[in-house]
Amino acid sequence: MEYFRIVLDLFFGLFGLLIITKILGKTQITQITAFDFVSALVLGELVGNAAFDDKIGIFQIIFSILVWGILIYLIELVTQKVRVTRALLEGKPTIVIHKGKIIREHLRKNKLDINQLQHLLRSKGIFSIREAEYAILETDGSISVLKKSLYEPPTRQDYQMESRLVRLPITLVSDGELILENLKESGFTEPWLMEEIRKHGVNSYKELLIAEWREDEGLHVQRL
Structure with a gap:
């Protein structure tokens, strides 16, 4: 009992x-x-x-x-x-790197040492402090970084290329189960989806680990 x-x-x-x-x-x-x-x-x-x-x-x-x-x-x-x-209750963000210089006083106030700062930077794909122009320690303990322009990857604008419409991929099948709400939201039907997956040599949803649709690339499937 x-x-x-x-x-x-x-x-x-x-x-x-x-x-x-x-x-x-x-x-x-x-x-x-x-x-x-x-x-x-x-x-x-x-x-x-x-x-x-x-x-x-x-x-x-x-x-x-x-x-x-x-x-x-x-x-x-x-x-x-x-x-x-x-x-008082949530804390506030703190700038720990300003114009490429580490602000030691702010590190000390937040009980953060150089090794911990380097670890946080590496989690953002920055392996050298010299790459960071600004770094802000957020209230949840994560870090937001703005790289120096020298280390930023080039953009389409830099190459004067036309912008492209960004399209969100939609998961239609996951772990062998049809996600009906996603299928309806994307404007498709089950017969259409069955026809599409048969083109990939698949006869049933249960054979699929995932089926993902993106308008510019079509349907991507992976078997279980």
């Missing part, structure tokens, strides 16, 4: 956390600021501690998650409406 209660508590706790996370938005799982990290940690602790305390029931777990979720939601509203609170 005790094990059943733990399973039940965890089940309702999990779905409660998923609902709260959906309501609060994707910043709870991406772009983690210090405030987001603390809020996610507390939510997890509420469920974890409650699951193994036989004096706490399902309703207490749901109530705790609901109260904490409301508090976080209200704070998020405050940061949206009152600009001055954002720096």
